Amino acid sequence: MFRIFNRIRSTGRLTEPLPSPDQTVAELGSACQAEIAARFSGSLAIRMVDAGSCNGCELEMHAVNNSYYDIERFGIHFVASPRHADLLLVTGVVSRNMQAALQRTYDATPSPKLVVAMGDCAACGGEFGESYASCGAVANVIPVDAVIPGCPPTPLQLMQGLLELLHDLPGQ
Amino acid sequence: MRRRQPEQVTAGKVAEFVTHLTRTVVTTGQKSTVPGVQVCLDVAGEDWGKAAEIAAEHTLRWSAAWAEHLSPDFHVVCLLACSDGHCLLRTRLAEGRPELPSQMPSFPAANRPERHIQDMFGIRFTGHPDPRRWTRHQAWSAKEFPLRKDFPLSGSPQLKTPPDCDYPFVPVSGEGIYEIPVGPVHAGIIEPGHFRFQADGEDVLRLEEHLGYVHRGVEKLAEGRDLAGLARLAGRLSGDSTVAHGWAACQAAERALGVEPSPRALALRAILCERERIANHLGDIGAICNDVGFTFALVQCSRLRELWQRNNAAIFGHRLLMDRVVSGGVNCDISPEHLPELFAEINELRVRVEELMPMLLEYPSLQDRLRTTGILSVELAQQLGTLGYVGRASNHQDDLRRDAPYAPYDQLVVNVPAYLEGDVAKRTRVRGDEVLVSLELLEQLLKSLPEGPLQIDCGPFARCCEGLGLVEGWRGETVAYVRLDETGRVMRYFPRDPSWLNWPALERLILGNIVPDFPVCNKSVNGSYAGHDL
Structure with a gap:
């Protein structure tokens, strides 16, 4: 037990100012926190849907929750049900076997809602494109508000993409 | 606490099997x-x-089966693992009579692979006790077979694919028995799949998996690709195994063409592969503990994983190491000035893991939840042919790096951790042990990094050829079969992720556990959905 406490104590706080190739990220972060405060009562709830991803995007989605990025500090968190979500974060090409499930998840999300296509597959079909098994990009199945390209997008690119989307939302 | 099990190889020998086989049935031996x-x-x-x-x-261990349409025949192939190598069995079927006796009565592992072949080629396996569809949901009809040559890649899909509501799950009835359908969209950040539980109170009576939701047509998409395109596709079969599948596919193509990358390129591939293993094991250890509410481990492990991945990006150019393995070698290198940094990183991680694992293994409230949860018996692990950490926690040790070593592992000593208990605790512990083994291997590889070109040309292409790639990925034995035409284009690519053999184990090890323990049991197996669904 004391060893655990000791490790927690000596690990300390890791959360760092985002090491941005683009110096506007930190500013964007606080700007978006303000947006989230105004439009989403301080918290933006994300439901992720893997519609045919290779799992690479999911790994990076896990990473934005680790102590270094800690996306919750901007008021962004992942929820278990589309009923609780403001935003659907969709990864992968939409496999035909997932088409109905994605549509139902979209329908179950209360309006107004946002849809973000994360990664090259979701954005444009990537390595898989359209075929007997795949509907291609997410926009072929449900309306998409923003895309975050990358294979997979790094945690930083994911955060930037989300923050930019919020920043660019049309005024009320 | 039980000690690690001594080295043990369970499968029989190639020569003995071949002698027995040729004595009993008609075969044409082609060495x-x-x-x-x-x-x-x-x-x-x-x-x-x-x-x-x-x-x-x-x-012998049943490892994989696949088919190929070479008009006017179908070829069906089965891969068997022996203690001293691998053995392929093949047979030809006429297009007009695509029927073959099932191997499932002898090997339960053949169940889903045969159903996959049935859905994709229309080959019927007689005597298969469960001939329900597997990969096919509603995207194509029962009369269409996507991997036949006359089926176009585009297919003839409907505008809206109906949901797969009428999959005939095996019903269980009785007083107080109820069903819980879960998925395909799950509550966490995970891949899609459906689980159907039948429970009596909290106890799981039966679990049935229904996978195939992320079927993207990988096998069909590979047809006609050049080697660079094949490597890119293989690297995206399962994002957490990008190195393993990339290496297996490239190794298969290189063996087919009779070329071998330089010793330096092979050492770099092994370095990438061990780095992938470490990153995934760290993530899993944290996630398993988190599934029983022990967030301390998640925070610590995801910290170590993040630092590891940042170095992946800094030194090798990609956080998950995608597209680093290319046909004929690798497209990244380690410059001498990076070496001190890499050694320091290894030492630091070793110190952290050696500190962390005993904490987890000795912490009573955590072990109380992990021990005796989700037990896979040694016999069942053997029978199902489970691979990687799932097998090793139940003393099914097979590890290609040790048993059938390919370069550069033929120059290295690989220790394989194994235990008897087969519970979630041991599947976690094996991962921790394997991280330490991989760190040792990384050190050895870095200390004697050979010289040589990073990438060689795989051409010229002159004839139709085929090859098999076998790589020990972080999940276990990873197989790739590749056939190339005379211009070096892919005619057939079949990747077999280890998850094919581990998914069925989850259906068994969950029995008798309580429904709320499913997430931790599932995570302890961590099958790949994408790698399996193809």
Whole structure:
């Protein structure tokens, strides 16, 4: 037990100012926190849907929750049900076997809602494109508000993409 | 606390099996027509089941099966693992009568692969006790077979694919028995799949998996690609195994063409592969503990994983190491000035893991939840042919790096951790042990990094050729079969992720556990959905 406490104590706080190739990220972060405060009562709830991803995007989605990025500090968190979500974060090409499930998840999300296509597959079909098994990009199945390209997008690119989307939302 | 199990190889020997087989059924022996395996035997269709029976008698491990449409025939192939190498059995079927005895009565592992072949090629396996569809949901009809050559890549899909609501799950009835459908969209950040539980109170009576939701048509998409395109596709089969699948596919193509990358390129591939193993094991250890509410481990492990991945990006150019393995070698290098940094990183991680694992293993409230949860018995692990950490926690040790070493592992000593208990605790512990083994291997690889070009040209292409790639990925034995035409284009690519053999184990090890323990049991197996669904 004391060893655990000791490790927690000596690990300390890791959360760092985002090491941005683009110096506007930190500013964007606080700007978006303000947006989230105004439009989403301080918290933006994300439901992720893997519609045919290779799992690479999911790994990076896990990473934005680790102590270094800690996306919750901007008021962004992942929820278990589309009923609780403001935003659907969709990864992968939409496999035909997932088409109905994605549509139902979209329908179950209360309006107004946002849809973000994360990664090259979701954005444009990537390595898989359209075929007997795949509907291609997410926009072929449900309306998409923003895309975050990358294979997979790094945690930083994911955060930037989300923050930019919020920043660019049309005024009320 | 039980000690690690001594080294043990369970499968029989190639020569003994071949002698027995050729004595019993008609075969045409063709040694080494497929580079990558020891023996390749042609078996008559009607003896397909009998051959499996003999293989089972010799305690061979059933590893994979796939088919290929070479008009006017179908070729069906089955890969068997022996303690001293691999053995391929093949048979030819006429297009007009695509029927073959099932191997499932001898090897339960053949269940889903045969159903996949049935859905994709329209080959019927007689005597298969469960001939329900597997990969096919509603995206194509029962009369269409996507991997036949006359089926176009685009297919003829409907505008809206109906949901797969009428999959015939096995019903369980009785007083107080109820069903819980879960998925395909799950509550966490995970891949899609459906689980159907039948429970009595909290106890799971039965679990049935229904996968195939992320079927993206990988096998069909590979047809006609060049080697660069094949490597890119293989690297995206399962994002957490990008190195393993990339290496297996490239190794298969290189063996087919009779070329071998330089020792430096092979050492770099192994370095990438061990780095992938470490990153995934760290993530899993944290996630398993988190599934029983022990967030301390998640925070610590995801910290270590993040630092590891940042170095992946800094030194090798990609956080998950995608597209680093290319045909003929690798497209990244380690410059001498990076070496001190890499050694320091290894030392630091070793210190952290050696500190962390005992904490987890000795913490009573955590172990109380992990021990005796989700037990996979040694016998069942053997019978199902489970691979990687799932097998090793139940003393099914097979590890290609040790048992059938390929370069550069033929120059290294690989320790394989193994235990008898087969519970979630041991599947977690094996991962921790494997991280330490991989760190040791990384050190050895970095200390004697050979010289040589990073990438060689795989051409010229002159003839149709085939090869088999076998790589020990972080989940276990990863197989790739590649056939190339005379211009170097892919005619057939079949990747077999280890998850094919581990998913069925989850259905068994959950029995008798409580429903709320499913997430931790599932995470302890961590099958790949994408790698399995293809």
